[in-house]
Amino acid sequence: MRPGRAGASLVPVRARVRQPVRSGRTLFRGLVSAVERTDAASRHALLSVRGHSVAWLVPTLILAAIAVADVTTDVFQIIAWTVLVPGVAAAICGVRSTAVFAVLSLVVYVLADTVWKHRAETGLPGLVLVLVGGFVAVVAAAFRVSGERRMLHMRDVAETTRRTVLRALPDGFGGLEHAAVYLSADSDARVGGDFFDIQPGPYGTRVLVGDVQGKGLGAVDAAAALLGTFREAAYHVPDLAVVAEHLDLRMLRHRAHTAALGEANGDRFATGVLVGFRSDMPDAVELVNFGHEPPLAVGPGGVRRLPVAGGLPLGMRELLPGDFLTTVRAGLAEDETLLLVTDGVVEARDPDGAFYDHEATVALAVEADPSDTSPRRLVAVVRDGTLRHCRGRLTDDTTVFAVRRSGRPPMWP
Structure with a gap:
């Protein structure tokens, strides 16, 4: 797992690779099915x-x-x-x-x-x-x-554990249209350290996507701890930066707890992106980045990276004294979809060792059909592109998550 790149550009990404052959879509849907079954x-x-x-x-x-x-x-x-x-x-x-x-x-x-x-x-x-x-x-x-x-x-x-950690999200939850796919690098386990969730509340709808360092039940345990904290803090805390502090503190506490139990988890950390959709900001979102790959804004006009500050991963605050969490406000038009991925996508390699460029793949898809930038389509494009690029051999857990405003007012209990 590697931290995301800082200094994101707002220039639309231009396609630099050839467009995939459409006739291969059925083949790669079958490949996805094979990956997801024993x-x-x-x-x-x-x-x-x-x-x-x-x-x-x-x-x-x-x-x-x-x-x-x-x-x-x-x-x-x-x-x-x-x-x-x-x-x-x-x-x-x-x-x-x-x-x-x-x-x-x-x-x-x-x-x-x-x-x-x-x-x-x-x-x-x-x-x-x-x-x-x-x-x-x-x-x-x-x-x-x-x-x-x-x-x-x-x-x-493992499937029950995954559904417990990654709860089912209803359609239009929190006033957002969303789609997600999770593929485990371990075909037998089907569960890992990737996590995502949506939490509506009185201060807007918050979204969290992240990746816990390492694999196995220890990573699942850490992901569950972070999601539990997110669901409570995102609902009750007005300031998104304070929600981020709660998440970092939870990672530190979890690490201390596992160390006291004598579990050999090492200095486990997590990367992630915290997004805030506020009703008083209909054309923008708030972002806090924890060393994660910057999100993409995908719309009919193209693909662009949202600006993020170079934040540290959760659980590594001792490396940078003082205020290390920065909230950034970024424009997001009503017809744009926010696309977030974990390391399984950006670190997927082909047989020659070349990394997968999901930005270029999405740009080609938008160029081919600018009228459809829905979360469901973007998730399918990146999922199929990742599996195609690495020939179905995932080396890390892979999550693709896309979300945009649905035009309906958010409902929260």
Whole structure:
């Protein structure tokens, strides 16, 4: 994770790369789906028709082909093929189905050796081989199914944890239209240190997007602590800079707490961007940057970086004595969308090691269709572009978050 670049320019970004081929959109939607599912889930979906598994068809067809080839030709040795059928079943079927195919393979072998007899008998050694192969296949299937169940259970736990930390945001929440996508670099965990939230209140609607340094449950724990503080401070505190101070203090307290527990989390910190939408500022927003990538303002006129002061990440105030949190007011037109990303986007690399330029990708998309700069479209553009650039191999948790005023008054409890 790296701090965001300071000194942002307001000059619209010009496209410097070729526009992606539109015909590839379907391919990359499929890539996104593959990234978001386990191998087991993908395999079950591929081998299902209307919710019913048809995995048994594969070993059945193989076994039938072996039997036909053995009866009609003298080319194939049945033993070299029959023993593989339960092995194939073990890879894609359940334990019972694998056991059935082990028995069927044995039956086919016995028929070929004792009934058809159009070649020399292979005898007891071949029979033992088929028996042992079937037994090994059943054991392998049992281990595979057990492992898949544990993995899917852990994925369910991780998904529940993620939904608890990153709560669902209703449409138009706080008077804002929003869209977000989160992709975990760990395909098994599906949970990491990226976080985002919207909190409406009497002093306007506040938005927080950030990334906790590190991975694992320690990063999730820190993200949950910061989001809890944000939801309370953003509602009750009038000054956005004071909300930022609450967040920094919470990071310091959390770090001290984990250190007292003896957890080896090191000097954990978090980058982030805090945004304030106020009803008395319809054409501007307030920003506090904690060493994060500067947000982009995307509208029909192009793409521009919003100016941010070079703030330090949360939990690193000791590096800069005095007032280190600066609130910046930046213009944001009614038809502009605020686009924020985490390090998984800006640090995505292609096979040659080149970083992904999401600004140029968004600029090309706006140039192609200036009439649609909605949060949903921008999130999809950056998500697909990131996965395309790194060939689906994410090295860091990736969050793309876009938000704009919906034109409706914010509602808050």
